[in-house]
Amino acid sequence: MLRFISGDHCTEKEYKLDLDTPLGILEIIGTVEAVSSILFVDREEKEHLIQDDTPDVLIDCHEQLVEYFNGSRRRFSFSIHVKGTDFQKRVWKGLLDLPYGETGSYKDLAVSIGNEKAIRAVGSANGKNKLSIVIPCHRIIGSNGTMTGYAGGVWRKEWLLRHERNHENS
Known part of the structure; x- marks a missing residue:
């Protein structure tokens, strides 16, 4: 851990x-x-x-x-050492609960940290994550299933999600 x-x-x-x-x-x-x-x-x-x-x-x-x-x-x-507000740190810790190979939405994440109305703030915090892959912000997608932005590029996000799904049971 x-x-x-x-x-x-x-x-x-x-x-x-x-x-x-x-x-x-x-x-x-x-x-x-x-x-x-x-x-x-x-x-x-x-x-x-x-x-x-x-x-x-x-x-x-x-x-x-x-x-x-x-x-x-x-x-x-x-x-790891994360630099951010208390809210951002809660969001980043919440991302750690999202299982390998699975995805969630900004709304799911907002609900999981006990602040369901903070969807935009969760999105903003997610975008400020400096620990790619390790704090799995790539697992957050739009509530309609679409790929949302990723600091490393959406093509990397798609690759990471595909990679995790391919290795879920290995």
Whole structure:
């Protein structure tokens, strides 16, 4: 299970590590304590490789994401640090309850966090998630079943959902 690290880690040195995926480069950013960002970047080559000083938490995250893309991992278990309002953090924690291979709507998520009228605010918080895949914002679709926006691009969202459905029973 993911471990949420609280507090202000802005003064700590940040490290970066790239992962080449079927969807392009994922850039992992974090400190020695926790991962704070996993986002797709628009570049062809990896710039940030494992170094002698790369923190274990980033290496763990990298390995677990490799397992995810291989279809053998459904949940993640390393420390993360999220920066946001209390409401945003509730939304992001609510996303963790959405099972692998399944989807929900913004309304479903709003109801699950006890604020069914906050559909737009839930959508906004979902769009500010900096921990792609690990906090599975890609599993949120429109209430009519259509694909909604995804920071990494709707085509990546479609691929991730298809990938999870293909590996649900493996």
